[in-house]
Amino acid sequence: MFALINDHFFQLSYFLQLVANGLLNGALYAGTALTVVLVFLTTGHINFAQGEMATMSVFIVFVLSQEAGVPLGLAVILTIILSAVVGAVIERTVVRPVELREGHGMLIISLGLYLLLNALIAIIWGTVPLTAPKLFPAGLDDQFVLVEGKPRFVITYGAIGTWVLLAVVVTTLTLVLNKTKLGLGYRAVASNRESASLHGVQVGRMLMFGWGAAAGTGVLVGMLVAQKNGSLDFNLMGPILIYGFAAAALGGFDSIKGAVVGGLIVGLVESLVPGLFTFIGGELSLGIALAVMIAILIVRPEGLFGRRQVTRA
């Protein structure tokens, strides 16, 4: 009899390890989804180049910290500022002129940015993986062993750092969006661009803020992905971005809460389903993410937490 169910699944420590792995990956997907959502909220566009922007900023952190000798923390902060400015500039110069045009202009531009950045990173820094700059200790012993024996259940310091940092980012963003005048303007544009404009909100600045915030958040997400991978190459965010899109689709493209919940769900599904069934190999987890995304878009196109778009023809 061909065993369909993996019996290890019902061992507590094995199961908990799968859950922890899923939540770690899920946090990375949630972070990626967050950057996509921040752009989508005000502009209604999906930026395919979001992942490559994050990859490029991790390389800039690498250069600052390991080649120019800047302390890592400072290097990250400088890169966040730089990326946010560059993100806002890209919005103002490349995106804005075609943003409201009919047709596929925005899609084509973001694909063009994707190809351009990806190739530029590979040309500047080569295709050989580098040692990633790490925010948290990542040695073999840098972990809490919660359950001894076979199999063990461990949580690395990196995983805890990832969850804490993601929580900090989400809290900060929520506070900025809900408690400041800037956030009020941003939410006004997200809710209804024309009304916001009539009430004196500088719509253009809010669009730039959305791109800048997404690019800045992307630096941290990229750093966390590099921490988990342990290495840094030009394709750092490529695989993560697809899961990030799936997470954003699941949670709703216009919901920050949705991005986080969606990311964690996608991470858990991706970890638990191949863990439970023997006939689904780990390499098919991409297929699972795809299936989740398509199913959600068919059944509930606005996602779990999204707002249904009502448009007048």
Next chain:
Amino acid sequence: MSAKVVKGSRTHRLIQVGAYGGCAVAVLLVAMTQPDFRMIQLTQAATLAMAMVGLNMLTGYTGLASLGHSAFVGVGAYTAAILIADHGWPLLATIPVSIVFGIVLGALLGLPAIRTHGMYLGLVTFAVAAVFPVIIKSEALSDRTGGANGKRVDVAWVKPDWFPFDVTDRAWRFLVAATGCAVACLVASNIIRSRVGRTLISIRDNPTAAAVSGMQLARWKTSVFAASAAFAAAGGALGSIAGTGVAPDSYGFLLAVQLLLGIVLGGIGTVSGAIIGGLAVVFLPYYTSEWASGKSFLFVDPADSGLMANVVYGLLLISCVYVAPGGAVSLLRSVRKRLFVVVPATPELRDAGRPATGAAQDLPPQPQVSTTVKETIP
């Protein structure tokens, strides 16, 4: 002041025959003079152009963006490869089977198109493009697909004796691919100019009005996805004639972007733009990496000179949106407009051209035609 040519008049027909005949002669001349490696490139360009014709029907005419057409090309290519290599089928017999598989997969992928649009649809199709190589490489299928190593396909066609021109076997295969491309263009342009095409364009321009006028949007969108996938699959299957075999990673996201790039460069919403697009995605990377490999100071590693092609792709995609949103075909059309303008035949002209006796008669001489037209056009 450019001359006016009435649509369907003898002059118009002459120009059409001249243009198409000229193209055919040019293709034949290229096949007779160019070396074999050029033939392989041109074969790839022709079969990619077939996929672009399909993509343009979907993206250009119906307004549904797809980043997943690489998967359809891949399905066609793998269907043909498996049937040829494992079951000994002749290449031409595999094309209908590939088309059927393309239609089925396209209709499946068209289902999300019913409820999603714009960027969302781009996303779904993007996921399909990303997952296709993974599925092909998976353990379960690897004894059929060859896994990550891909599959060798030998289509050892030789030039048949009845063909009167002196071409090599490779060039003969290119001519077959070019014929396939021409057939695809012909079928597509007939679809576009029919009631079906007008329906698709109406769905693109105003879906609500189209629905109110009785178009079943869901059915049309699924059908056009399926039809478009059929073109891509046929292109993929015929692509095996280039004799390079199939490998999973050549049907990934990069191919999807190349297909989109091709129709953007050639002209979104045109049929002939696909041919320019096919040539562009084959020869742009070839010439850029040739140019870049001579400039070693640009790179960390000279072996990465191929990356320069992606830089050029990216820059072209972005600048095309600004400089030439209509692509190369719209530029060519504006050149043609300086030479002559094709105007539709008005009812009076048609009656003048076809008297009640039914005998074939010439239209009135050109100057009269143009004045009549000037008066009747508001």
